[in-house]
């Protein structure tokens with residue numbers, strides 16, 4: 001099937017790079033904890049790492065930690081005095097993530113904040129956290145447009161905002177869907193395409209995670 005071929009090519013790409021025992025252990029810990037395996041794929045994690053390097057990120061925000069897999073990929077691109085804040089509302093996910101981050105040697109750079117993103121984002125703004133150079137949005141889809149608005153508030157001109165799961169196997173074409181998450185994605189895609197605060201694109205992707213996509217937006221001056 002096509003999906004098998006996409007996964008095989010993803011394995012081929014991942015296999016070109018040196019093996020990574022720390023990240024393999026993170027994925028094992030996610031499985032062993034009985035958590036959903038909804039982290040980005042290895043190839044997508046590497047993309048986040050490359051993007052963090054390309055934008056010289058010193059200050060990164062993530063919405064949706066899970067077990068810390070994508071956070072570790074991004075935090076590895078930080079300089080020694082850089083910071084990554086990741087938001088997670090499930091205490092078990094946050095615990096597993098913190099343990100994984102310690103194991104990855106990144107505890108000094110990564111802060112997992114426990115709570116609902118809609119509560120923590122205004123707190124970050126009130127604290128004067130940021131501006132964040134890179135923001136990765138990967139939590140519930142119902143509030144996607146609100147998360148994106150907060151991301152723009154917490155960014156500076158030139159910041160990069162990356163949003164996962166905006167294609168959903170093509171389900172995004174279904175305007176009549178009664179899936180609230182899918183409608184959240186549809187509203188979001190329409191909103192960023194028309195948003196004068198950013199220059200954006202939406203990429204569909206295939207791989208070990210099937211068919212989905214990323215939105216990429218650079219905040220304008």
Ligand code: SAM
Pocket residue numbers: 038039040063064065066067068069070071087088089090093115116117118138139140
């Ligand atoms: N970014 C992670 C990775 O690639 O390794 C995967 C994140 S997973 C797709 C989404 C995470 O967001 C889950 O751990 C879930 O508990 C968390 N989450 C969902 N809704 C949230 C909310 N409203 N506030 C904070 N976290 C939320």
